[in-house]
Amino acid sequence: MRTHNLGYPRIGNHRELKKAEEAYWSGKTALNDLVQTAKEIRRHNWELQKNAGIDLIPCNDFSYYDQTLDMSLLFGAIPDRFHGLMQQKQLCDIDLLFAMARGYQKDEHDITAMEMTKWFDTNYHYIVPEFKANQKFSLYSKKPLNEFIEAKSIVENPKVVLLGPISYLLLGKEKEEGFHRLDLLSNLLPAYLELLKVLDENNAHYIQLDEPCLSLNLTDKERAAFTKTYQTIHAKFPHLHIILASYFECYGDNLSTVLELPIQTLHLDLVRCPAQLDDILATNIKDKKLNLSLGIVDGRNIWKNDFEHSLTFIDKAKAVIGEERILVGPSCSLLHSPCDLDLEKESTSLTADIKQWLAFAKQKIDEIATLKALATGSKDAPILEKFEANKLAISNKKTSSLIHNPAVKERIKAIDASFSTRKNPFEKRRKVQENILKLPLFPTTTIGSFPQTKEIRNWRSQYKKHEITSELYDLLLKSETEKTIKWQETIGLDVLVHGEFERNDMVEYFGEQLSGFAFTQNGWVQSYGSRCVKPPIVFGDVYRPNPMTVYWSSYAQSLTKKWVKGMLTGPVTILQWSFVRNDQPRSETCNQIALAIRDEVSDLEKAGIKVIQIDEPAIREGLPLRKENWATYLQWAVNAFKISASSVEDATQIHTHMCYSEFNDIIDSIAAMDADVITIECSRSQMELLDAFADFNYPNEIGPGVYDIHSPRVPSEEEMVDLLKKAQKVIPTENLWVNPDCGLKTRKWDETKKALIEMVQAARLMRTQVPIEANI
Numbered sequence: 001m002r003t004h005n006l007g008y009p010r011i012g013n014h015r016e017l018k019k020a021e022e023a024y025w026s027g028k029t030a031l032n033d034l035v036q037t038a039k040e041i042r043r044h045n046w047e048l049q050k051n052a053g054i055d056l057i058p059c060n061d062f063s064y065y066d067q068t069l070d071m072s073l074l075f076g077a078i079p080d081r082f083h084g085l086m087q088q089k090q091l092c093d094i095d096l097l098f099a100m101a102r103g104y105q106k107d108e109h110d111i112t113a114m115e116m117t118k119w120f121d122t123n124y125h126y127i128v129p130e131f132k133a134n135q136k137f138s139l140y141s142k143k144p145l146n147e148f149i150e151a152k153s154i155v156e157n158p159k160v161v162l163l164g165p166i167s168y169l170l171l172g173k174e175k176e177e178g179f180h181r182l183d184l185l186s187n188l189l190p191a192y193l194e195l196l197k198v199l200d201e202n203n204a205h206y207i208q209l210d211e212p213c214l215s216l217n218l219t220d221k222e223r224a225a226f227t228k229t230y231q232t233i234h235a236k237f238p239h240l241h242i243i244l245a246s247y248f249e250c251y252g253d254n255l256s257t258v259l260e261l262p263i264q265t266l267h268l269d270l271v272r273c274p275a276q277l278d279d280i281l282a283t284n285i286k287d288k289k290l291n292l293s294l295g296i297v298d299g300r301n302i303w304k305n306d307f308e309h310s311l312t313f314i315d316k317a318k319a320v321i322g323e324e325r326i327l328v329g330p331s332c333s334l335l336h337s338p339c340d341l342d343l344e345k346e347s348t349s350l351t352a353d354i355k356q357w358l359a360f361a362k363q364k365i366d367e368i369a370t371l372k373a374l375a376t377g378s379k380d381a382p383i384l385e386k387f388e389a390n391k392l393a394i395s396n397k398k399t400s401s402l403i404h405n406p407a408v409k410e411r412i413k414a415i416d417a418s419f420s421t422r423k424n425p426f427e428k429r430r431k432v433q434e435n436i437l438k439l440p441l442f443p444t445t446t447i448g449s450f451p452q453t454k455e456i457r458n459w460r461s462q463y464k465k466h467e468i469t470s471e472l473y474d475l476l477l478k479s480e481t482e483k484t485i486k487w488q489e490t491i492g493l494d495v496l497v498h499g500e501f502e503r504n505d506m507v508e509y510f511g512e513q514l515s516g517f518a519f520t521q522n523g524w525v526q527s528y529g530s531r532c533v534k535p536p537i538v539f540g541d542v543y544r545p546n547p548m549t550v551y552w553s554s555y556a557q558s559l560t561k562k563w564v565k566g567m568l569t570g571p572v573t574i575l576q577w578s579f580v581r582n583d584q585p586r587s588e589t590c591n592q593i594a595l596a597i598r599d600e601v602s603d604l605e606k607a608g609i610k611v612i613q614i615d616e617p618a619i620r621e622g623l624p625l626r627k628e629n630w631a632t633y634l635q636w637a638v639n640a641f642k643i644s645a646s647s648v649e650d651a652t653q654i655h656t657h658m659c660y661s662e663f664n665d666i667i668d669s670i671a672a673m674d675a676d677v678i679t680i681e682c683s684r685s686q687m688e689l690l691d692a693f694a695d696f697n698y699p700n701e702i703g704p705g706v707y708d709i710h711s712p713r714v715p716s717e718e719e720m721v722d723l724l725k726k727a728q729k730v731i732p733t734e735n736l737w738v739n740p741d742c743g744l745k746t747r748k749w750d751e752t753k754k755a756l757i758e759m760v761q762a763a764r765l766m767r768t769q770v771p772i773e774a775n776i
């Protein structure tokens with residue numbers, strides 16, 4: 001029996017990578033400083049896994065931005081718009097990678113970034129490969145080889161992790177008509193073979209090919225592509241040990257294809273799909289040579305592994321295929337886990353009771369090693385002590401009084417259809433709202449957050465460390481809010497926002513105020529590029545002890561005669577971006593959060609807030625990976641949103657906001673949410689997304705994002721007018737709002753100001769082009 005890991009978090013224990021990257025981007029440090037920080041993180045990770053006794057340690061799981069983008073650069077799939085820049089500036093690989101991810105606007109160059117979207121059902125975002133017809137691929141960079149050589153100096157036989165060819169293609173997008181990206185396989189496969197040859201020549205033996213698309217519903221053609229690809233790889237490199245890894249779901253109807261592939265090891269996510277072990281063991285696997293990687297330590301959540309439970313899986317597999325053919329590992333890469341629980345001090349939120357139930361990446365690595373020791377009959381005292389401590393923690397959690405709250409459970413039981421129905425249909429509400437809000441055509445607004453400057457983050461940091469008083473912190477935030485309200489008035493935005501300066505993060509902020517949640521001091525997880533989030537932990541029944549946002553929304557509204565949007569995160573997004581309990585269905589936890597948000601919506605309404613936005617950017621992300629499970633999820637997710645939004649009068653306008661996901665397949669559910677207005681990220685796909693709304697005849701109002709907020713580049717009035725005209729072709733003018741793609745928290749003020757001024761001008765211009773009677 002051996003242990004392995006599918007990937008380790010690459011941000012560093014204290015987000016060293018983020019800090020080094022942002023310092024480099026702002027010109028404060030040199031490239032070499034960043035390169036050294038990255039090296040140090042990799043060395044730390046490898047040594048940690050080696051010291052824990054992991055047998056196969058991954059390399060090339062590091063990335064400066066995103067592992068999918070790395071593959072595009074590795075194989076030279078660099079969109080044409082970057083070619084001039086490459087020739088003229090002779091950018092090194094890292095700079096080119098950053099330009100592709102973030103866009104490039106300097107000197108005479110003005111190049112848009114590549115698209116970014118959610119990685120399966122996670123809160124991690126990848127950069128979408130762009131393909132043209134007859135896209136060529138060849139080895140452009142040496143990253144996997146370099147990292148293999150580097151790892152070899154620290155660990156024995158590092159395992160090279162690569163995104164597999166089929167998933168790489170399927171995760172990309174055709175940027176020209178007339179071909180399907182899978183048609184590019186014949187161009188791509190030789191480049192993969194070339195890479196494997198180089199790795200082979202340098203004595204790499206273990207290659208982990210991640211093919212997470214095997215967790216999706218595939219066509220026969222796609223399955224055939226897997227067969228062809230892995231047969232080709234095997235024919236060329238029969239001596240390489242290929243570990244094929246999919247995760248986040250069952251192999252489902254792809255299982256029989258996968259079991260016939262000429263690979264050495266198949267990885268199973270036994271956390272998301274425990275049943276597939278029995279299915280596989282019931283086949284003729286015993287008579288094959290295939291090894292099984294048992295992914296039994298949850299890479300997507302922070303709960304301690306239940307050793308007794310996990311050992312039943314290992315024993316079952318052992319009985320059929322024998323110890324030698326088993327690898328023990330995490331369910332997926334630990335990229336989605338925070339780094340190290342040891343860095344957490346016990347606090348009033350993360351109490352000793354709760355802390356004993358948790359395991360972060362470092363602890364999970366130790367769990368994997370301990371499980372192997374236990375499964376192979378170790379009688380070492382420290383191992384047996386760990387087993388006893390584990391049993392105790394697991395049983396403590398099952399019986400803890402911290403978790404269950406009868407009042408919350410009663411309230412959940414009382415939910416009926418009236419909780420999720422507005423008083424009147426949209427058309428009726430719309431008239432009432434028009435009379436009160438009196439907004440022009442093409443009303444302008446923003447999505448909520450304004451720049452979270454270093455200064456603001458420092459105030460919060462000082463406040464948390466008691467270096468400044470709560471009164472001073474409050475005053476500082478108020479002055480920032482006031483400045484932002486005044487500035488929005490000056491440039492002529494129609495519906496204002498308070499700026500969300502008081503929030504560290506849109507989910508963590510609510511988690512900090514809701515009972516049943518705990519939060520960490522350092523539990524960072526990469527979200528995209530250098531950006532990280534600290535997901536709060538739902539450990540028990542959720543309720544809202546006090547109003548959470550009324551203070552800031554009321555303050556902002558008191559400063560202006562214009563409408564200020566109340567700003568909330570929706571129940572599905574809070575659920576999706578938190579680490580949630582595994583002892584009850586997600587739908588139940590979601591309903592508990594929905595009731596808490598419902599109370600907040602009612603309080604905002606009572607405080608005179610007329611427009612309330614309930615963000616649900618993660619509703620698509622929570623969609624099960626297999627279509628057969630969609631309907632159940634969508635039913636409870638949409639219902640939870642409606643529970644949170646439906647207590648209000650017709651006069652209160654409910655907005656929702658969604659971003660960075662493929663929404664086309666769930667348009668009917670988005671419509672069923674019945675928000676009066678939806679603002680949605682659209683600009684990177686040049687309004688393509690709106691076709692789905694148009695095809696569906698989406699009845700309510702829509703604000704398609706007119707500029708990309710993930711790039712520092714400032715859009716021009718003309719390009720936004722062009723996008724709005726495109727939108728106008730498919731959506732009735734009276735339904736259109738004008739707004740950026742998402743919140744502005746990651747932007748700098750100068751970029752924000754320039755971009756929003758252009759945006760307001762674009763809306764004004766659009767108004768002048770509408771027949772007079774429609775404008776009244």
Ligand SMILES: CN1c2c(nc(N)[nH]c2=O)NC[C@@H]1CNc1ccc(C(=O)N[C@@H](CCC(=O)N[C@@H](CCC(=O)N[C@@H](CCC(=O)O)C(=O)O)C(=O)O)C(=O)O)cc1
Binds near residue numbers: 457505531532577
């Ligand atoms: C909308 N998005 C979000 C997602 N998930 C969330 N949970 N939240 C989201 O907003 N998923 C989809 C997208 C992903 N987008 C983003 C966008 C931006 C970020 C981001 O900016 N993250 C910040 C961390 C934010 C935070 O929690 N900050 C804290 C701590 C600040 C800090 O580090 N303080 C320092 C001192 C100050 C300094 O030197 O900077 C310290 O304490 O040492 C806070 O504001 O209090 C990031 O920096 O990565 C994430 C996802």
Ligand SMILES: N[C@@H](CCS)C(=O)O
Binds near residue numbers: 659743
């Ligand atoms: N209101 C949030 C939504 C982000 S998806 C923001 O503006 O940052």
Ligand SMILES: [Zn+2]
Binds near residue numbers: 617659741742743
């Ligand atoms: Zn957003």
